[in-house]
Amino acid sequence: MEKRSDKAAESLGFVQGFVRMCNDGWLQGWHERNGGNLSYRLTNQEVAEARPYFGEPRSWHEVGVELPNLAGEYFLVTGSGKYMRNVILDPAANIGICELDESGSRWRIVWGLDGGARPTSEFPTHLMNHSVRKQATDGANRVIYHCHATNVIALTYVLPLTDRDFSRALWQSATECPVVFPEGVGVVEWMVPGGVDIARATSKKMETYQAAIWAQHGLFVSGPDFDTAFGLAHTIEKSAEIYVKVLSCGQGIRQTITDDDLRAIAHDFGVTLNESFLD
Ligand code: 2HA
Ligand code: ZN
16 A cells, blocks of 8 residues: 555644644743654554554664563654754654564654654653553553753752652642642753663653653653643743742742641642652
């Protein structure tokens, strides 16, 4: 059968949702140059819808780790060196669908990433996070998103780089935070990006948390769909922005949300806060 055109594949619902999220992140100012990346694990239904557009399979590449629970899965992913602001102009040149082999240790491009492009340099981190989040959420989580959220990064210069310090600061800086991420956030110390070491450190955090902060670099979030994952990044960054503004007033903190207030929010909204972060 003749392969259908790349352009037609761009009208598939999950591709449109992906493209919109790339553009939303750009509009937030989180994707200077080629900064940041996004990946999405397709449902079986979406694979079936996309299959008519798949091209001749390209060569296999090693992930660098084996991820058996992702064997045979398909991922839509942004390209290495590609700019988030360009995705909406030409999706097939800037994003693509990759298939994992039956051992979960190799990937190949089946659609998009035209002109010899490759998946993001952070693909190992994305795949390891997908593996961990799929396991942790019984298959519900499908989105992994990395952005250079400005105020989150700024806080990694002034707060101790612990899960506890960041979780408390974020919970106290916006009342919705304990409801949106009651387990807190993980913090990964500064590491060289793009490799398997930072991927391992991040996915370890993602066993417990929906989000991990990379010191002096950015934010990784996960979620079941584009709205929830983007909303999580937006909520964390907004709270960080408030905390940065409060510190910038230069008067210290006169009053904040107390630990008993946090417990009261958790009680009324029916969420379980990570008690080890409360006094
Ligand atoms: O894709 O953000 O961390 C560029 C990056 C690497
Ligand atoms: Zn980055």
